[in-house]
Amino acid sequence: MTIKNVLVIGAGTMGGGIAQLCAQQGLNTVITDIDLSFSEKARARIETGLAKRVAKGKISEEDKAGVLSRISTAGDLSPAKTADIIIESAIENLDIKKKIFAEIDALAPRDTIFTTNTTSLSISEMADATGRPEKVAQMHFFNPPTIMKLVEIMPGNKTSAETLAAAKAFARQLGKDPVVCKNEAPAGIVSRILGQLLNEATWLVASGVAEAADVDKAMKLGANHPMGPLQLVDLIGIDIHRAKMETLRKKLDDPRYQHPPLIDEMIEKGHLGRKSGRGFYDYQA
Numbered sequence: 482m483t484i485k486n487v488l489v490i491g492a493g494t495m496g497g498g499i500a501q502l503c504a505q506q507g508l509n510t511v512i513t514d515i516d517l518s519f520s521e522k523a524r525a526r527i528e529t530g531l532a533k534r535v536a537k538g539k540i541s542e543e544d545k546a547g548v549l550s551r552i553s554t555a556g557d558l559s560p561a562k563t564a565d566i567i568i569e570s571a572i573e574n575l576d577i578k579k580k581i582f583a584e585i586d587a588l589a590p591r592d593t594i595f596t597t598n599t600t601s602l603s604i605s606e607m608a609d610a611t612g613r614p615e616k617v618a619q620m621h622f623f624n625p626p627t628i629m630k631l632v633e634i635m636p637g638n639k640t641s642a643e644t645l646a647a648a649k650a651f652a653r654q655l656g657k658d659p660v661v662c663k664n665e666a667p668a669g670i671v672s673r674i675l676g677q678l679l680n681e682a683t684w685l686v687a688s689g690v691a692e693a694a695d696v697d698k699a700m701k702l703g704a705n706h707p708m709g710p711l712q713l714v715d716l717i718g719i720d721i722h723r724a725k726m727e728t729l730r731k732k733l734d735d736p737r738y739q740h741p742p743l744i745d746e747m748i749e750k751g752h753l754g755r756k757s758g759r760g761f762y763d764y765q766a
């Protein structure tokens with residue numbers, strides 16, 4: 482199946498990056514959110530990012546114009562009617578995602594493939610909100626989607642082998658190097674391993690063992706990690722990180738994923754990481 486038209490649902494950190502990636506690979510891409518202004522802001526962020534790359538001489542003005550010409554914006558799900566593939570990347574909330582899947586199922590052609598970028602919610606439950614569970618799979622991108630080479634692909638319990646093969650081929654079409662999980666398992670591979678690592682790093686700060694900067698420095702210099710775990714938590718978003726820990730703790734029934742109270746306090750104060758200007762580090766300066 483040749484994919485030409487993509488719909489990305491959710492114009493946040495990941496949706497914007499995924500839309501840019503698709504457009505950079507020559508695909509007609511629509512980005513949608515609960516309000517048109519959110520999609521337009523995402524497109525404006527992409528434009529600003531591309532302008533910086535032009536200024537640095539990394540891409541031409543024509544490249545930038547080409548990418549932008551392939552990104553259109555919407556404020557509802559009607560572009561599902563013409564999508565070959567849909568990438569759902571809305572907020573990490575199962576009820577909202579199930580509602581989205583039921584709605585796009587009513588709109589999209591029968592052979593349109595539905596994928597979700599969920600970090601740790603059930604693929605099968607989203608698939609069961611549609612009349613085409615065999616055509617639903619996870620495609621889990623990494624932040625930032627334009628740069629990170631990996632896409633993890635995971636089936637729900639009714640996903641067909643054809644859908645998994647199509648998702649894998651699509652990831653390759655996007656210039657990615659995919660891995661495929663054999664069965665549905667909470668959080669796949671990277672997030673499950675990283676979850677333990679990031680959680681332990683937050684406990685080190687919360688229990689007063691070390692400052693965030695020293696935890697990060699230790700892992701960069703002592704374990705050769707390209708970035709520190711708390712820098713990564715800030716990049717992911719403290720709220721998204723907590724949601725992932727809660728899901729892993731419940732689904733794997735494993736107390737090692739219990740987050741420290743410090744994380745709740747940070748969320749209460751609105752310290753959500755880079756996106757809010759403050760997390761374990763202050764980005765406002």
Ligand SMILES: NC(=O)c1ccc[n+]([C@@H]2O[C@H](COP(=O)([O-])OP(=O)(O)OC[C@H]3O[C@@H](n4cnc5c(N)ncnc54)[C@H](O)[C@@H]3O)[C@@H](O)[C@H]2O)c1
Nearest residue numbers: 491492493494495496514515570571572573599600624717
């Ligand atoms: N942040 C990461 O590093 C990362 C990495 C991989 C996967 N994910 C997953 O990607 C998804 C999106 O994460 P994000 O970091 O971009 O979140 P975000 O908070 O930056 O953006 C979420 C967007 O979803 C929109 N939204 C909410 N309800 C909607 C609806 N009914 N219809 C359409 N849009 C709706 C919000 O308005 C917002 O713009 C989540 O499932 C998350 O777990 C995140």
